[in-house]
Amino acid sequence: MGRTTSTRGGWGRAATVAVTVICLAYAPVAMTELWPYATPGAPAVGEWLLGRSVSPEFVAEAVRDRMGPYERSLAPLIVHSVLGGLLMLLGPVQLLSAVRRRVRLHRIAGTVFAVTVYVSMAGAALYLVRTPPAEAFSGAAFWIVLATILVGTVGSVTFGVLAALRGLPDLHQRWMLLCYGFLMTAPLLRLEWGLLPSLYPGLDMKDINRVAIMHLGALVSFGALLASRALDRRAAVPGLTGTWCPLPVRVAAHLAGAAGLVWITVAFLDEGTAGRRLLVAYLVPYAVTYAVIAVRATRAGSRGAHWAREEWSLHLTALCLAPAFSAVTVPVLERTLGLDRITALTAGVGIGCGMLAYAAVTVVSLRILYARELLKRQGEFAEAPSSRAKAPATAGAAPEGGQG
Incomplete structure (x- = not known):
């Protein structure tokens, strides 16, 4: 047990250092x-690095493709990117101040962080509103994924703030980690701009972005889950009994997920080489994420950590439902936005895991709130008979005191 705890602590420290380094490095780029x-x-650190890691031609093509969509919303986008760099600096401050229990620093930095998220996302929202999906940088699928990340980021920070105001630190922690996970899609995407061209030589920026959005939502939400579980070491939550993921629910979710995966696989294979490339970019990270969560849930159950098993199970159920959600979303996007099949398929699959992870955190929050409400009601029920038993004694004592 000691060795396991030490190993987890080592992995946690390594992950914290890695995220901090990425954030600090990306801040000037953003x-x-x-x-x-x-x-x-004007100097641009990101363009300089990308030109040397890939090629000047790749950068020139990317700049050319972005110029048209960006020029109509340049001021809001500059606000968005500059404040995005600030968020990369505030994130590690928030995490480290929470871990080290620097309450005053954590509250001040958290207030600045939340306000910065709202203003930064407002800049991104103006760009999305002013730019039709088909005319956006990297096309409609990228626009849809960006819009989904924006809504997820704003929703997460809002729920995180509300949880803090209500005195619910465990929920606050989960929502803020998910919020920062969504923000991490920006630096991770830039890393993929530098790495993917070596795996897929000749692909332009639009195709590179399509490959990246196949798994970025799953990766960042998975990272937020790992961080949440690493910080929450409770084996049980007061008032929490039973499970919201009984065997029939898990079986139904797995069947729906398997059907969704089959549909997605067939649909991508019908799109030729590009479809196979996107399918691999989706399936490999999905399989790794599924395996890790399933193993963690099993191990938590074997050691009697009921709460850990419940949270892992809820997220595993959501992950299973993600392909089914995407399979249903694709035809909806085709009909409502008039998208072609490959664009709708890329967008629907690209947002599936992120949206279901958001839903999973929502269910986990409701699970904790329900446990607290149940505990509160049990406490009120226990107090009621006690109060009634004391009432006659109190009534009799008053006259006695009066006579004395």
């Missing part, structure tokens, strides 16, 4: 990314 669009020739 803050300078759009300067050249406003002032040609």
